[in-house]
Amino acid sequence: MKFLQGLFLVAPLTAALQLDRRGKVVYDGYKIFRVASGSDVAAFEAQLESLEAIDLTHNHGHVDEEHFDVAVPPESLPAFDALNLTSQVLSDDLGADIALEGDLAEYPELDFSAAALPSLSWFSAYHAYADHLTFLKDVQSSFSSNSELITAGKSFEGRAIQGIHLWGSGGKGSKPAVYFHGNVHAREWISSKVVEYLTYQLVANYNNDTTVKSFLDKYDFYILPIVNPDGFVYTQTTNRLWRKNRQTRSSTTAVGTDVNRNWPYKWDGEGSSTSPGSETYRGQAAGDTPENTGIRTLGDQLAASKGIKLYIDWHSYGQYILTPYGYSCSAVATNSAKQNTLSRGTAAAIAKPYGTQFTYGPTCATLYATAGGSNDYVTDVNKAELGWAIELRDTGRNGFTLPADQILASGTEAWEGMKYLFANM
Ligand SMILES: [Zn+2]
Structure with a gap:
């Protein structure tokens, strides 16, 4: 290759x-x-x-x-x-x-007919980083006996990496984990919106939909919509196409490390760069970004506690469901048959509402090599049963700058995919 x-x-x-x-x-x-x-x-x-x-x-x-x-x-x-x-x-x-894409919108009104969740208009526009934190806080308040806000360390610039933990009738922390990350790549704005949509659906439907209730009763969900807050803020203040974190290093004037090439497993190989100016710069040492330390530590804790059933790192664009492995095109996951069946079924479920076609398969063979990527670490080190990355809409016409009027549809189809997956995995 x-x-x-x-x-x-x-x-x-x-x-x-x-x-x-x-x-x-x-x-x-x-x-x-x-x-x-x-x-x-x-x-x-x-x-x-x-x-x-x-x-x-x-x-x-x-x-x-x-x-x-x-x-x-x-x-x-x-x-x-x-x-x-x-x-x-x-x-x-x-x-x-x-x-x-539209301007960043005002924070929506709370919808008191929907348990004081933010109005669905949250998914009709993009929003400032601070509003994403308010969204999480409001979702948590509306579901206060089955959730809490969590943090996973701090970013290079000192922002807490914020998320939410949801659980069901078994009580907090009693079940295997579903662990979601969004927006590790700063410019992939649709990824945090979709992760928030999934969160919203779980919370909004727990008490009135027995299928949704069964998901939360079976798994603890740990959801971090924006794991690269510094990069995300930078895309809003300065450079819409910024990808990496905002870490500076004494050895170079180049800024930023690709947090998704920095995981301390199969680090420094094909599909990552040694050059600090590259979009796929792997860092100076494995796991040397504060963001990686934060999210990795949380994942390690989940793995050591009830185990990780499903991990998904949400990205854009390309419309792919990517299973292990990224570091090698010949390495095969021990449960590859199961992963293949589930990713095929997830793609079929995603296609139901609007016919959007997602390609599925092992990361390296399907898309590209990714040394030091999250799904390999979570699969082999954390022993997650399913360690995936999903590349959301579209296939390139709008790319990272997906128009705001596609947020809701992207969330809707992803939710269909996840309902299939949660029920069948
Ligand atoms: Zn990405």
């Missing part, structure tokens, strides 16, 4: 980025291309290195389909055209796509 050592696309250099009057990066005129790398990836890297393009994602599922999604700044477009690459335009203007 091809190894994209260090990734050819450098992270955007601050000097090259244009800022508006509020200090936000301007993406007007950036075009997004899906580019076929061809068989000579090294030559491809060399060709694109100087364009200051932004690495969005890549997919090496099959050699003849290997492609990269890149955002090319307007000043580099002539040079990009001159490369004569096989490419397809995904977006003519990233700045316009960002505008289509």
